Amino acid sequence: MMKKVMLVTGGGDCPGLNAVIRSFVKRAHQENNYEVVGSIQSFNGILREPTEIKLLTSETVSGIHVLGGTIIGTTNKGGPFNWPVKKYDGTWETVDRSAEMIRKCQLLGIDAVVNIGGDGSQRISLKLFEQGLPIIGIPKTIDNDLAATDYTFGFQTAVQIATEALDKLVTTAASHNRLLIMEVMGRDGGWIALNCAIAGGAEACLIPEIPYDIQSVMKMLNERMKGGKGFAVIVIAEGAKPKDGTVSFEKRDEIGYENIKLSGAAVRLREELKNAGCDLDIRETVLGHLQRGGTPVAYDRILATQFGVKGFEMVKNEEFGKMVSYRHPNTISVPLEEAVKTRSISLDDNLIKTARGINICLGD
Ligand code: F6P
Secondary structure, eight states: OOEEEEEEEOSSOOTTHHHHHHHHHHHHHTTSSEEEEEETTTTHHHHSSSOOEEEOOHHHHTTGGGOSSOTTOOOSSOOSSOEEEEOTTSOEEEEOOHHHHHHHHHHTTOOEEEEEEOHHHHHHHHHHHHTTOOEEEEEBOTTOOBTTSSOOBTHHHHHHHHHHHHHHHHHHHHHHTEEEEEEEOOTTOOHHHHHHHHHHTOSEEEOTTSOBOHHHHHHHHHHHHHTTOOOEEEEEETTOOBTTOOOOEEOOOOTTOOSOEEOOHHHHHHHHHHHTTOOSEEEEEEOGGGGGOSOOOHHHHHHHHHHHHHHHHHHHTTOTTEEEEEETTEEEEEEHHHHTOBOOOOTTOHHHHHHHHTTOBOOO
């Protein structure tokens, strides 16, 4: 009997999403009795009337492993539990359409759902599973902050992009005798920042895990300038905060967008350095969504391809309520309860020791 599987990609786009879709479809088609479809823009496609669901054929997925983004679109707004509805007075409220969506899946003959996303998406997977939907998760995020997997695809691409940007900024810093600050993504984790700072040889790296003391950064800069180096580069994670301070963020009034939009860490650091007496010319660069765009590096394509194949095996074996995970060197499955947990860099992580070992100032 034919079986139908629906893929969704949720949250921020991430290099490697298309490689997962391709490998899942390729593996499913080896079985001859599986049809794979994709709901456009996460669950919003199936919730819309008329539904926006795309058949994923061999032709549709051919060659897409090299493409950034996701061919079935993504969103971090809406979804089954927070569907925005405009009220008569013009304001918005969100409604829970999860039961209706699960019924719709049954009516459309969907036997399994695969939710490719980060912790927010897997929280949705868990709630839907608890309500009876046969669902599995596949972990995705450039932030690499999911506790239940060694790595997520997209992360190595983000680190590569950030490192190449840092290399370029070093040449400008050195030519102009400036201090250049580069802000990278990562939410509450410093994974992208610390990896890129080590790869690119930054003088300081400020991460959410170590609230920084501006005097410690000033001390490093003064010593470096005394030593004759007239320039420096600092990598700061978007979620970094000063000692006794908070993260820097902006309010977004996009309907249905519920995340905290981290923003302004680099600009704030420049001000703090100036106030502390830094007399270098300072420029800041915010890498932003450049870190999520474009073609995935080979590592991410390989990891994503492994995740797609493993995801299909889990669907075939009806291992619902679980997420694919990478525990070197294997792909395994873990309960969704574990999948929703995030992780920061532990202070005794070898990356922290390595950074200290090459005199990168961590602001403490
Ligand atoms: O989780 C991925 C990520 O890129 C974070 O690093 C960042 O904080 C956030 O998404 C940005 O989200 P948006 O694309 O909604 O601005």
